[in-house]
Amino acid sequence: MAEHILLVEQAADWKPGFPRLPVVTAREYLGGGDAFSSKRRLRVVNLCRSYRYLSVGYYCSLLAEARGHKVVPSVRTLQELSSRGIYGLITEELNQRVQRLLGRRRGAAMPTAYALILFFGQSASRELQPLAREIFETFRCPALRVELKQADAGGHWRITAIKPLTLDGFTAEQEPEFLAALEWYLSQRWRQPRARLHSRYDLAILHDPQEELPPSNGRALRRFQQAGKGLGVNVELIQRKDYGRLAEYDALLIRETTRIGHHTFRFAHKAESEGMVVIDDPGSILRCTNKVFLAELLDAHQVPRPRTLILRRETLLDAEQAIGYPVVLKIPEGSFSRGVFKAGDRAELKRIAQRLFRESDLILAQEYLYTAFDWRIGILGRRPLYASKYFMSRDHWQIVRHEADGKRDEGGFETVPVEQAPADVVRVALRAANLIGDGLYGVDVKATERGAVVIEVNDNPNxxxxxxxxxLGEGLYQAIxxxxxxxxxxxxxxxxxGEP
Incomplete structure (x- = not known):
């Protein structure tokens, strides 16, 4: 039987009168390393004080997934609940049930707004329990406040807000309800929802003509369209303004730089919810966009990489002993060499870290390994597709040098047949990409004296x-x-x- 733990931000959050359950602080879990990553069947209930993006609670769910643990709430759920613009896309079917349950209520004394409190899908209202269960199946979060409102004079009800509640904010009356629901939930089998299906052949490519560093240039986009014609697929270029038309297509290929909290993620999520084939899928975006997740994932599966530490403010100087100088510091999210800095001594370490900690509760410290170029191995559907060398920009240690005035300098490139790339480079790239999924990835690898090491996995490769x-020429586009x-x-x- 699977083991489970409860994560709390402060030990005092689990009060003396609460049941004796396996409770672990977020600090213990984040810093536990092998003590937790070796437990593959672990079920984690994240009860931290905040699920805000890049908060400690967010990182607990992120690292749980990287370690192969089953966690609620998942990172995807946290992202869905972070914005009405995202969860509003998902609640249309739920609104139909809301209307069926509340629409029949009549009378001047009836309220026009209602707040539903859910603990693991359990509601104090027997009448609304079917709705509570369906909401929890859609947004698996320990505690939720769901706000319902009569939208018009015709008596039509809708969900207007869904907000996570946290353990430290429960009232004395709510605590017994929560604990009873928790014990019930821990006794249940955890499962995954099934995917929906679709079946037509129109493909949309999302792009931004104004993007400064797009993942595909104009000629590449036209070649995608040509490849589609040869395969009997209608390929159309769409932009952010075409969100409302997305359901007209059967597949979505994202050729715009992806980010969390960005319309690219909303497009990916909407496409997946519509049963479309989508690259980059939202799961891959979540996993690849955050370097802390990747670091933990690669470590848990013993994929070779530079010596790496996940740092909090209080552990910053651990980088000196474990790695030494120079040390590379990274913000969890960044692309095209942005958010990556090199510290040559303690003063630089503190100065750079102070700036990065304003954006994230955790940052990454990594061993500095200079090579004249990085390998980029393109992976599609768990198979190598292409192999390119990206050379460092002149007199610099990164492929792209960003100047203070906004200008940039890029190094050169060379693309070779996959079979001519070093076998250990391709092998380690495949190992890393297969941990993410079966989509399209670009794995950055350095060939060093001690062998090939993975720097990162990109969900939206150039x-x-x-x-x-x-x-490959046209064959590259035809393959995708x-x-x-x-x-x-x-x-x-x-x-x-992808069914479980």
């Missing part, structure tokens, strides 16, 4: 005409569109991908 397609067609065909014949 595919530029004249660079990554130097070897062809993979999406194959997935559409699999769904059409009734086989599901």
């Amino acid at each position: 595919l530029d005409a004249g660079i990554e397609d130097r070897v 569109i062809g993979e999406m067609v194959a997935r559409l065909e699999q769904r059409r014949t009734g086989r599901r991908q």
Whole structure:
């Protein structure tokens, strides 16, 4: 039987009168390393004080997933609940049940607004229990406040807000209800929802013509369209303003730099919820965008990488002993060499870290390994697709040098047949990408004296005409569109991908 633990931000949050259950502080879990990562069947209930993006509570769920633990709430749930713009996309079907349950109520004395408190999908209202269970199946969070409102004079009810509640904020009356629901929940089997299916052949490519450093240039986008014609797929370029039309398509390929809390993630999430084939899928965006998650994931599966530490403010100087100088400091999110800094001594370490800790409760410290170039191995559907060398910019230690005036200097490139890339580089890239999923990834690898080491996995790798397609030519674009067609065909014949 799977073991479970409860995560709290402060030991005092689990009060003396509460049941004797396995409670672990967030600090113990985040710093526990092997003590927790070796437990593959661990079930984690995250009861931290805040699930805010990049908070300690957020990182607890993030690292739980990296360690292979089953956690509630998941990072995806936290992201969905972080914005009405995201969870509003998901509540349309729930609103139909709200209307069925509350719409029949009549009378001048009836309220026009209602707050539903849920603990693990349990509600004090027997009448609203079916709705409570459905909300929890959609947003698996320990405690939720769901605000319902009569939207118009015709008596139509809707969900207007869904907010996580936290253990430290419960009233004395709510605590017994929560504890009873918790004990019930821990006795249940945890499961995953099934995917929905779709079956047509129109593909949308999301891009931004104004993006400064897009993942695909204009010529590459046109080649995607040409490849689609050859495979019987209608490929259209769409932009952010086309969100309302997304359901018209059967597949979505994102060729705009992805970020959490950004419309690219909303597009990915909406596409997946509509049963579309989507690259980059929201799970891959969540996993790849945060370098702390990647560091823990690679460590848990013993994938070679530079010596790496996850730092909090109080453990900053651990980087001196464990890594030494120079040391590379990274903000959890960043692309194109942004948010990555090198500290040569303690003064620089403190100065850089002070700035990074304003954005995130955790940052990354990594061993400095200089190489003249980084390998980028493109992976598609768990198979290597292309191999490129990205050279460091002149007199600099990164591929892209960002100047204070906004200008940038980029190094050169060379693309070679995959079979000509070092075998250990390709092998370690595949190991890393397969931990993320079966989508399209670009794995950055350094070939060092001690062997190949993974720097990071990108969910939205560059595919530029004249660079990554130097070897495969049109075949690069055909392979990607062809993979999406194959997935559409699999769904059409009734086989599901990614089911638990």
